[in-house]
Amino acid sequence: MTDLSSTSLPTTQAASPVRQLSVFLHNRVGALLSLVKLLHDNKVEVLGFSVQDSVEMTLVRLVPTDPDSAEQVLLQHGHSCASRPIVVVELREGAHDLGHALSALLAAEINIHHSYPLMTRPGGFPLLALYLDDPEIGSESLSKCGYKVLSQGDLSR
Numbered sequence: 716m717t718d719l720s721s722t723s724l725p726t727t728q729a730a731s732p733v734r735q736l737s738v739f740l741h742n743r744v745g746a747l748l749s750l751v752k753l754l755h756d757n758k759v760e761v762l763g764f765s766v767q768d769s770v771e772m773t774l775v776r777l778v779p780t781d782p783d784s785a786e787q788v789l790l791q792h793g794h795s796c797a798s799r800p801i802v803v804v805e806l807r808e809g810a811h812d813l814g815h816a817l818s819a820l821l822a823a824e825i826n827i828h829h830s831y832p833l834m835t836r837p838g839g840f841p842l843l844a845l846y847l848d849d850p851e852i853g854s855e856s857l858s859k860c861g862y863k864v865l866s867q868g869d870l871s872r
Contacts, residue, residue: 730866732800734782735846738789740773747775750794754779757788762870763833763844778803778833778844780871802845802853803833803870805863809841816843816862823856825849837869 740746751761764777779785782798789796806812820827826848833842842865847853854864 731868733778733803733865733867733870734798735801736777736779736782736785736796736798738775738794738796740775742768742771742773750775753792754785754788757784759785759788762835763831765829765831799846800850802847802850803865804843804845804857805838805865806841806843816857819856819860820853823852825853825856835870
């Protein structure tokens with residue numbers, strides 16, 4: 716078996732996929748802050764998030780440093796949440812690189828259901844979180860086009 720950790724090959728999603736948690740919150744002032752504080756108090760940081768607001772509820776999608784611990788804490792405190800694998804891709808040329816990454820996904824006929832940037836930059840480059848209809852094929856397509864696809868280990872501290 717070959718050890719890929721010492722090579723310069725892009726990380727594949729199969730190594731340990733980045734996981735996104737989706738949580739419904741009541742649409743109240745301070746609800747998002749309470750969620751972030753709850754996770755922080757349990758040694759889990761939020762690396763990126765997306766908020767989809769409605770009249771009564773808000774859907775928060777977030778990438779935590781430790782998805783297992785985050786999910787456990789949320790469930791213990793009465794929050795229902797769902798966990799899904801996502802693709803996190805590093806854009807080495809910033810916004811200019813976005814079109815090329817989207818072209819790679821189009822060529823593989825992969826649909827993007829939602830996307831948001833992450834607040835962390837382990838390699839100093841912008842990161843884009845993508846929820847795709849087929850994360851494995853999407854990761855493979857991006858990797859073949861020279862993009863670094865990050866694993867959960869690349870983001871966790």
